[in-house]
Amino acid sequence: MRRHIPSTRALLIFDAVARHHGVGKAAEELCLTHSAVSQQLRLLESQIGVRLVQRTARGTELTEAGRRYHGQVSGDLLRLQNHTLEAMAQRADGLRLLVGAVPVLAEGWLTPLLPRFIALHPGCSLHLQVFPTHLYMEDMPFDVGVQYDDAVWPGANARPLMGEFCVAVCSPHAKGRAAMALGDFSAAPLLQLRTRMGAWQEWFGQVAHARPPENLVAGHRFDLFSSLVAAVRADLGVGLVPHYYVERELRSGELVLACPHRAPSSRGYSVFVAPSRTDDALVGAFVTWLCAAAAEAPQEVPA
Numbered sequence: 001m002r003r004h005i006p007s008t009r010a011l012l013i014f015d016a017v018a019r020h021h022g023v024g025k026a027a028e029e030l031c032l033t034h035s036a037v038s039q040q041l042r043l044l045e046s047q048i049g050v051r052l053v054q055r056t057a058r059g060t061e062l063t064e065a066g067r068r069y070h071g072q073v074s075g076d077l078l079r080l081q082n083h084t085l086e087a088m089a090q091r092a093d094g095l096r097l098l099v100g101a102v103p104v105l106a107e108g109w110l111t112p113l114l115p116r117f118i119a120l121h122p123g124c125s126l127h128l129q130v131f132p133t134h135l136y137m138e139d140m141p142f143d144v145g146v147q148y149d150d151a152v153w154p155g156a157n158a159r160p161l162m163g164e165f166c167v168a169v170c171s172p173h174a175k176g177r178a179a180m181a182l183g184d185f186s187a188a189p190l191l192q193l194r195t196r197m198g199a200w201q202e203w204f205g206q207v208a209h210a211r212p213p214e215n216l217v218a219g220h221r222f223d224l225f226s227s228l229v230a231a232v233r234a235d236l237g238v239g240l241v242p243h244y245y246v247e248r249e250l251r252s253g254e255l256v257l258a259c260p261h262r263a264p265s266s267r268g269y270s271v272f273v274a275p276s277r278t279d280d281a282l283v284g285a286f287v288t289w290l291c292a293a294a295a296e297a298p299q300e301v302p303a
Contacts, residue, residue, distance in 0.1 A: 010044040018070040022059045095124045100131030100142035104225045108245030117289050143283050145272035155275040162294040165243045166265045168258040171235040180258040183210040189237035192221045206263045
């Protein structure tokens with residue numbers, strides 16, 4: 001079956017013309033003649049059967065179809081470049097470990113610990129990438145994954161890593177702090193994480209004699225814990241977050257516990273090893289180190 005894939009040269013030229021809004025500057029950037037760029041554009045349009053550029057009084061501009069196409073292929077070109085640079089970065093005498101992790105755990109717990117592992121394995125080049133929470137892939141592109149217990153990775157060897165404690169945090173200047181400390185959140189503006197819309201209901205279900213707001217899913221919503229915590233700092237409301245993610249802010253006093261309640265959430269984390277890497281020495285060393293670090297982590301939230 002014939003593949004309808006233009007040459008990389010043609011796509012790079014089209015991308016340059018789109019970015020510079022003209023053939024001349026694109027030719028200058030690519031060290032080509034004006035006629036060579038124009039010829040490649042005509043060949044590309046002929047191959048896909050769509051007009052991509054047009055001449056106007058202001059110069060060369062993309063057509064509507066050209067704008068849509070450029071929005072798609074520009075991202076593909078960037079990914080291709082990154083894949084190539086990643087391949088170039090591999091040393092023949094070095095070791096590479098590709099770790100996928102759920103972002104909140106990677107930012108708040110794993111990354112600060114990584115210097116300890118690198119000190120034990122100085123020849124290792126570690127690549128930390130996002131392990132998508134709600135994405136199913138038959139073949140994950142990681143050596144090791146750190147995700148929620150219920151993550152799906154067919155054939156992977158899964159091992160429990162650590163539990164999760166969620167705490168309600170607020171700004172030191174938040175109104176109603178005294179009432180919240182006694183469990184009265186009836187007037188508290190609750191901040192919501194879009195992927196955990198039932199978290200407040202679970203949390204209040206564990207707080208004895210608590211007075212929650214009438215609507216537990218109302219309030220400002222955020223896609224990321226980092227954005228939610230920034231909103232707490234700005235005193236937009238009260239946030240419910242894993243304790244490890246705000247441990248430093250609580251120690252420094254930048255944030256405070258809105259309520260001293262401590263209890264585990266229903267979520268936990270596991271470490272997954274790719275089926276093809278179960279016998280790899282570096283992978284085994286990383287998993288052993290990771291589990292030891294999790295065992296050293298405090299299992300209760302300090303008052």
